[in-house]
Amino acid sequence: MKNKRLIIIAGAVVVVAALAYQLFGRGPAGTLTLYGNVDIRSVNLGFRVPGRIATMPVDEGARVKAGEVLARLDTQPLTDALNAAEAALGVAGAELEKRKNGNRSQDIAQAEALVAQRRAALAQAQADDERRTELVKSGAVSQAVYLATHAAYLAAQAQLHAAEESLSLQRAGWRSEDIAASAAQRAQATAQRDKARTDLADATLYAPSDGTILTRASEPGAIVAAGETVFVLTIDRPMRVRAYVAEADLGRISPGMSVLVTTDGNPKTYHGTIGFISPAAEFTPKTVQTQDLRTQLVYRLRVIVTDPDELLRQGQPVTVSVPGAHVPAKG
Secondary structure (H helix, E strand, O other), X not given: OHHHHHHHHHHHHHHHHHHHHHHHOEEEEEEEEEEEEEOOOEEEEOOOOOEEEEEOOOOOOOEEOOOOEEEEEOOHHHHHHHHHHHHHHXXXXXXXXXXXXXXXXXHHHHHXXXXXXXXXXXXXXXXXXXXXXXXXXXXXXXXXXXXXHHHHHHXXXXXXXXXXXXXXHHHHOOOHHHHHHHHHHHHHHXXXXXXXXXXXXXXXXXXXXXXXXXXXXXXXXXXXXXXXXXXXXXXXXXXXXXXXXXXXXXXXXXXXXXXXXXXXXXXXXXXXXXXXXXXXXXXXXOOOOOOOOOOOEEXXXXXXXXXXOOOOOOOOEEEXXXXXXXXXXXX
16 A cells, blocks of 8 residues: 555656656756857957058067057158147137237227327318308308318318227227137137147057957058058957857757867867857858758857967867756657
8 A cells, every 4th residue: 555655656746747847848957069160350450540650569460458559650740730730729719819808908099099180180170161161251262262171171070980980999899700700710720639639649559459460461661541451450358159059959058058168179178158149040150060950040159268278269160068058858
């Protein structure tokens, strides 16, 4: 009776385990083998301004640090342009200050003196006109003399009015529109100065990140255009591996899993983690070797190698082992 009870309990355990296996599709951990290549990550480096290369202190194969100087252009033309821009900015700034400050007191005093002179001349012309008006009535002066005197009187009035308006302008200073125009000209000159400074700074080429110089495309003395490739820099840190997993094995892995990476002819085993699994399927690339048919769908994944060295190089074929992969469910 006791043995029969044990058999019933054991059978129940088997049934529960079978149901759990069917529901969750995974059992104990197993090893999954994937194939891929070390990612080739490179960047073409060049100057943002044209010019003649003066120095190139690094060569192909050199390991460089972020911010390290890779090349310099001849800066004389750029320095000349900066000096001209700074001079133009000085002129524009002086003109703006002149208009903001208004006219000098000496200019206003000169305009006031001219008004006083015109008033005196008008008074004299008015007196002559009044006297000769009476004389022309008695015939003491001719009509022609009177008309000339009267014209001089009217001219003196106009000259006084012009002098007064000029004095008013001197006291009022520059119009707001003129000041705004000068401010805009100074802003334009400032922008030109800043651009000249930027161009001068761009005459030095720095490494954007740590890496290795793959190609040195030019030499000192060469005239290069803006954007023309001078160096090709490979970025090998962090070291990334591009691998592919078959659709049937997709459920066996997940981001964060630990993996082992090996290469042909290198006895070292590298460690890494799965960092990314593509959400979109694609056909197996021709460069990937799997045991299944090449026409099957696969998913790209990225492995971050945590302990790379100089023996692990970009583009190298690798084998990725996932020791903690889930055992696939049986249909």
